[in-house]
Amino acid sequence: MIRNQAIETAAYEIMCRAAIEIPEDYKTGIKAMLQSETNELSRFVLAAMVENWEAAEADRRAMCADTGLPRYYVKVGNEARLEGGFVALEGALRRATARATREVPLRPNRVHPLSRKDNNNNVGILAPEIEYSFEPDADWVDLTTVHKGGLFGTDYRMLFPADGIDGIKRFFLDVMVQFGRRGLACQPAIVGIGLGGSKDAAMTLGKQAACLRVVGERHPDPDVARLEEELKELGNNIGMGPMGFVGRSMVVDCHVEVAYTHTGGMPMSVHSFCLSSRRAVARVHGDGRIEYRTDPRWFTPYMRREGLDYEPSAERTRLEAGQAQGPGRG
Numbered sequence: 576m577i578r579n580q581a582i583e584t585a586a587y588e589i590m591c592r593a594a595i596e597i598p599e600d601y602k603t604g605i606k607a608m609l610q611s612e613t614n615e616l617s618r619f620v621l622a623a624m625v626e627n628w629e630a631a632e633a634d635r636r637a638m639c640a641d642t643g644l645p646r647y648y649v650k651v652g653n654e655a656r657l658e659g660g661f662v663a664l665e666g667a668l669r670r671a672t673a674r675a676t677r678e679v680p681l682r683p684n685r686v687h688p689l690s691r692k693d694n695n696n697n698v699g700i701l702a703p704e705i706e707y708s709f710e711p712d713a714d715w716v717d718l719t720t721v722h723k724g725g726l727f728g729t730d731y732r733m734l735f736p737a738d739g740i741d742g743i744k745r746f747f748l749d750v751m752v753q754f755g756r757r758g759l760a761c762q763p764a765i766v767g768i769g770l771g772g773s774k775d776a777a778m779t780l781g782k783q784a785a786c787l788r789v790v791g792e793r794h795p796d797p798d799v800a801r802l803e804e805e806l807k808e809l810g811n812n813i814g815m816g817p818m819g820f821v822g823r824s825m826v827v828d829c830h831v832e833v834a835y836t837h838t839g840g841m842p843m844s845v846h847s848f849c850l851s852s853r854r855a856v857a858r859v860h861g862d863g864r865i866e867y868r869t870d871p872r873w874f875t876p877y878m879r880r881e882g883l884d885y886e887p888s889a890e891r892t893r894l895e896a897g898q899a900q901g902p903g904r905g
């Protein structure tokens with residue numbers, strides 16, 4: 576049985592870690608960009624970012640004054656048993672959010688959309704957001720918190736099948752130019768693309784692709800992986816670098832996630848997880864152990880399953896067949 580107090584303890588701790596400590600994969604990606612960036616001003620900006628993160632960690636203070644909108648992603652093992660069930664779990668997540676807002680502190684960004692009422696704790700109607708997924712043959716709960724900033728770093732377009740890969744690239748470039756030119760998200764960003772599903776699913780998937788995969792990770796489908804590489808390369812060749820300065824360091828990585836969609840359309844969303852790419856994860860076990868990490872491991876083979884029933888060996892075969900076949904487009 577997973578105790579409710581363990582959930583609350585873990586949820587509070589990851590809120591603190593996410594606000595203060597940038598994940599290693601993102602830091603490593605930025606340091607690599609610092610090596611390859613040729614524009615002097617952009618190099619200066621990248622170096623200042625690294626210094627800022629180090630100062631935040633040393634002082635145990637949030638690395639950006641805007642601590643974004645804290646949210647949770649909860650992956651529940653199919654064999655997990657929760658004390659008090661999901662209602663108690665959600666209560667623990669809300670209490671942890673309020674405590675972290677007070678003690679880290681986080682900026683109390685959440686307000687009612689009309690009255691602008693602020694409870695001063697980042698808790699309110701449907702706040703923090705809590706999204707769920709499930710995992711077979713597991714008895715733990717993975718809690719991931721993401722403090723996503725960048726009010727405007729998101730866009731959506733309904734493409735059509737005939738738009739193809741070129742249409743995807745065109746929309747991606749339109750968005751990246753606008754984000755950079757108008758200062759809609761602080762770059763370099765992890766850019767997530769949601770491709771397919773229904774309109775709302777495309778939006779959800781794109782945000783998850785940005786926030787719940789680590790820099791350097793490629794999609795197991797070789798066609799999707801190749802698209803990720805191409806979009807990353809494109810994003811770094813539009814002439815803009817960190818914070819919209821001239822340069823070639825805009826996209827630290829690009830992650831694409833796909834979902835089966837309507838045969839007549841190809842919905843696409845683009846999300847920027849800004850230079851404050853804040854995420855932290857805790858695995859809570861039934862015996863009280865809590866393990867902390869920064870890789871959400873959200874997109875498991877089960878999440879990306881394609882058939883009627885989940886057969887781990889069938890999924891492996893499907894992906895291996897795809898890899899043997901190699902990318903199928905010119």
Ligand code: SF4
Nearest residue numbers: 639724725761849851
């Ligand atoms: S976009 Fe990110 S880095 Fe920029 S102000 Fe917002 S939270 Fe901070």
